[in-house]
Structures are given as structure tokens and as C-alpha cells.
Amino acid sequence: MTAATTAAISTTAATATATAPTPAELRSAELERHLVQDPGRFRVLTGDRPTGPLHLGHYFGTLNNRVRLQNLGVDVFVLIADYQVLTDRDTAERLGEYTDGLLLDYLALGIDPARSTVFNHSAVPALNQLLLPFLSLVSVAELGRNPTVKDEIAHSRQSAVSGLMYTYPVHQAADILFCKGNVVPVGQDQLPHLELTRTVARRFNERYGNVFPEPDALLSAAPLLLGTDGTKMSKSRANSVPLGATPDETARLIKGATTDADRHITYDPDARPGVSSLVLLAALCLERDPHEVAAEIGTGGAAALKRTVTDAVNSHLAPVRARRAEYAADLTYVRSVLRAGNERANAVAEATLEEVREAMGTIR
Template sequence: MSEELETNADKILAEAMRMSEKIEADIAQNPKKYRVLTGDRPTGRLHIGHYFGSLKNRVRLSKLGVPTMILIADYQVLTDHDAFDKISENTKELVIDYLAAGIEPGENVCIYPHSHVPEANQLMVPFLTLVTKSDLDRNPTVKDEMAKSSIPLNAGMYTYPVHQAVDILFCKGNVVPVGKDQLPHLEIARQIARRFNNKFCKGIDPIFPEPHALLSKTPMIMGLDGSAKMSKSLGNTIMLSASDDETAKAIKKAKTDQDRHITYDPVNRPEVANLLRIISLCTDETPEAIAERIGDGGGGMLKNTLTEALNEHLRPLRTKRAELEQQPELIKKVLNEGVEKAREIASKTLLEVRHVMNMEI
């Protein structure tokens, strides 16, 4: 990365952090000022990394009264996965995980797959006219895919950031909970909103807000094998749907180190620190206090403590999840109602867009 790009990235991060803190301070007092857009790709059931990293925050925001759009990004699965035969099944599994975690669909919360909202997807063409090839080439995700892929990059993946902008802007989302690594995607959405408003809304109120990041405060949860990130594809996860025994079995295989005395040292003992953080997320103790309590108990006691804490913390979720698995009609109802609401919102936005682009008939 050039020095100029690094400087620009630093400026974007600094501004995102400033705005995130400002929004966090205001959102509890003025929840209706904001509309959150968040979601997942339906590539399988969710794991504890999703739960602690995003699901719990979605529940918190929705219960504060923040209008919340939860997108199931089924079209995006086609950009880099061949498992399209499981998209419908995985979509329903996501809804079960959402509801089990405490998300309550209704007036304030909408859950929907974007393939069922054609009015929103019609924004893709005008949005593509507002970005250049250079804009897309600079996106880190696109660059990474171009570098590591052994097959030609398909146009769906190449234009992935624009489709994300569609997902955010069709409902006029102005807050997107993300990690720092996702800021470049959000910056493209901000650019598209700005360019659309500047081009088509001269002398009138802008149609699209420039969305801001709500940066996650939860540290990234590493995989149990000590890899950089918990991932289903690497098989280093604990699924929310796992049983107590399956959880215990997975944790037994977790990577620690040779030092028997347990300390919280994220720099020099990242694997041990990761397990301590997960316990902390379950019990609300500090990682340092947990490490001191375990002391010379070693990796065995650390893993036993994590197993007990995680199983106890997830017990209500897993009980509810098992009940929801027996209610397929409820899951279908949630999706149908979410699609209906999302299409209504998208239709209103599309009418505004056609009006300012002089495409009414």
C-alpha cells in the first residue's frame, strides 16, 4: 500500500471512530434517528464468533428501539460459493439463530433475503454508473480475491461493494455495525450516496444519507486452532447449535501453549488470551481476573472453565433454538413478513430515485 493510501485509510479510520463514539453516545437517547443495516450471508449456521461479534449487539440495538434491517445476503453467496443448493435451507437456519439469540421481528425489526426485494436490486445499475473501475480495484476485498483466486474473478465479486451499497442505501440505512476491516466497503457506500445526491439532487433535499460505521468493541474471536479468525470453512468453530458434549469436544482440541501458569497476555500468548476473552464474554469477569483464578491450573483447567461458562451462557439460546426448529411455519412467516416490509420500503425509495433521474412515465 502506498504512503498516500495509508494516510487516507488512517483518516477514514479516525473519522469512523469519532463518528462511532458520537453515535453510540446518542443512540440510546434518540433511537429513531437511526436505521441500522446489518446481516449475514447464508452459508450455514452461525457460530460463537458471530454471536459475540454481532448478534448480541443487534439484540441490544433493537431493544433500544433502533429500527433494524437484518439482511440475508443470499445473492452474495453466488459470488464465491458453489453451494447454492443449500441457500434456502441456510436462510432458514439463520432466522432460527437470530430468533434464538433474542432478535424479535416486528414493527422495529425486519429480516429478509435480498434476492426477494427486486425493487432494491434495481438500484444496482444507477449505482454502477457512479463508481469507476479504479474505485473497485482499490477495494481490499476485491484485491485479495484477485490475488488468491486461481480462477478468473467473476463480475459479481468484482461489484460486490456496489451491491453492499444497494443493501445499505435502499432502506436509507445510516448506521452499519462493522469491524475496522469492513470500513473500505462502507466507504464505497458513502461515496455512492454522496455522488448520487450531488448529481441528481441539486437544489433539493438529498435522497440518500451517508451511512456511518458503528465499530464493534468486541475483540475478534480467533479460531480454536489459533488461526486468525473463527471460520466455518476452517472447522475451528463452536456452533451456536452445538450440544454441551460437542462444545466440550471442540474446546478440548483448542490450541494453548506450554506454559502451565495461565496469564492474560494477548501479545505473547494469543491463543490463551483468546480463550480467556471468550470466558469473559460469558461471565462478565475481566480476562485478567479469570487468569488469576485459574493460575497454575494450566490449559486443562482453562478449557474446563471455558466449557462450563460457554455451555451455561448458551443454554437458554440452545433451548429456544431447539423449539424453533420444530416451527418451520413460523420461520417462513418471519421471512415473508420481512420481505413484504422490505419491498414496501424499497418501492418508495425507487420512486424517489426515478423521479430525480427523470425516468417517470
């Protein structure tokens, strides 16, 4: 998806809602201009939890943007957050399999190990050691009222909420600040987490001296893609179309997607969310305006819509799937990418922890 296509779809959505941009959106737009003008000033921290296959929502929501930022010349750190799997799960099942899957998707989509650093939580002890001093800078009340923590608790599959769940936002702050990330690509729902990271950085600097930047949010320009059941596309809800799916699997999943009884296909996200999400998916893959795609399908109904979407997705992902298969045939190389990334992340984390110790006076 090109930047022009994203902008066009975003402009369409903005026109439809006719709402004024929020302060966070204005700051993000200004940040985007600076990123393009001087990418070398910035370091991005982003990542995923290895809890299942990445899907089309990830692809258009975050993954494409990581590659774009990397190609601009921004220093990109991509975290495989294996420790965070334990926040809402009793055990980290299939962790190795899912980690390999993330690596395969990253490489197939264009993450370049020579320009981006891919690493995992559990391999970087100094990063995790930052959690202790950072926890001393926030109150229990601040953690308890974090909206993302509340949502995670509400959807937790554990019989009881672990203490790790409450530390999740502070652990995320350590993820961002260990490498002195100053840009974090997020959706609107992640803004409270990032605000807590900014709070941790500010309080540490005020108490111990200037060590950390206060990272800014780069808001995603990609509209939300719904899952096949009409709710938010999610690995845990079994309603997604995985990037690693075969063409036949993709066709089967899209065929079962929720639509409505109106045969005339239109793009109207508020009134027809299921239909509109499918139209949008086709438009993103075809790099076209969703209204044009809907108009071409016309009175073809849900069957014609789903055929259009299936063909668009399979065509768009064909080269990605081919590269993924090539990498899957050489897992020794794929895992070496993670080892090299872990080495760099460790060096960065240890240097930051050394600064923290000196600032706090714990080294004599």
C-alpha cells in the same frame, strides 16, 4: 453480555495497546451517544451471508449488538444476503438449510420480528435494481483497489473471479441505501466498503438531488475471538464453535483448541493469542474481566482453561439453545417471519426505487 462488560473489556484492550483513538473510532463513539439519546432517528442495516452456521465470533461480534440496538428502539433491518453467496462460490449449496439456520439463531438470540425486519436479497427485486445506477457512479479502478475485494479474490474458491465479485461493494451499498440506513455496525476491516457506500450516496445526491443519507459506521466494541486453530474464527476455515452445537460438540471443539506449553494461564493477547482468546471467551460468557478469569485458573494449565471455557460457554448458551430448539420445532412460523420481513422490505425498496426514478428522470 452487558454493555458494562463490553466496555470494561474494551477499556482493558485499549489500555494494553495505549494507542490514541482513530477518527473513525471517535465518530463511532459520538454516534453511540446519539443512538442512546434518540434511537428513533436511526435505521440500521446489518446481516449475514447464508454460507454456514453462525458461531461464537458472530455472537459476541455482531449478533448481541443487533439485539441491543433493537431494544434501544432503533429500526433494525437484518439482511440474509443469499445473492452475495454467489460472489465467491460457483453454486449456492444448502442455501435453504443455512437460511433456516440463520433465522433460528436470530430468533433464539432475541431478534423480535415485531421490532426488526429480517429479509433476504433474492426476495427484494427493487433493492437489486439499484445496483445498475449505483455502478454508474464508481470506476473500475475504485472497485479493483477495494481492500476487501482484494482479500475476497485472494481467498476465492472459484477457478476464475466472476464479475459479480467486483460489484460486491456496490451491491452492499444498495443493501444499505435501499432502506436509507444511516448506521451500519462494522469492524475496522469493513470500513472501506462503507466508505464506498458513502461515496455512492454522495455522488448520487450531487448528480440527481438529495435522496440518500451518507451512513455512518458503528464500530464493534467486541474484541476479536480466534478460532480453534488460532486464526480468525470463520465458517469457511472449519475452526469455529457454532451456536447450534450441542454441549458435547462444544466441549469437543474447545478441547481441540490451540494453546501453548506454559501451564500458568495469563491474559496477554499479543504474546499468547490462543490462550488469551480462550480466556476472553470465558470472560465474555461469565461477564467478568479476562485478567480475573486467567488469575483464577492460575497454574491449572490448558486442561483447566478449556474446562472453564466449556462450562462458561455451555452455561451461557443454554437458554439460547432451548429457545432455538423450540423454534426449530415450528419451522412454519420461522419461515413466516421471513415472508413478513420480505413484504416490508419490498415496500421500502419500491418506495426508494420510485424516488430514484423520479430523481433520475426515468419516469414520464
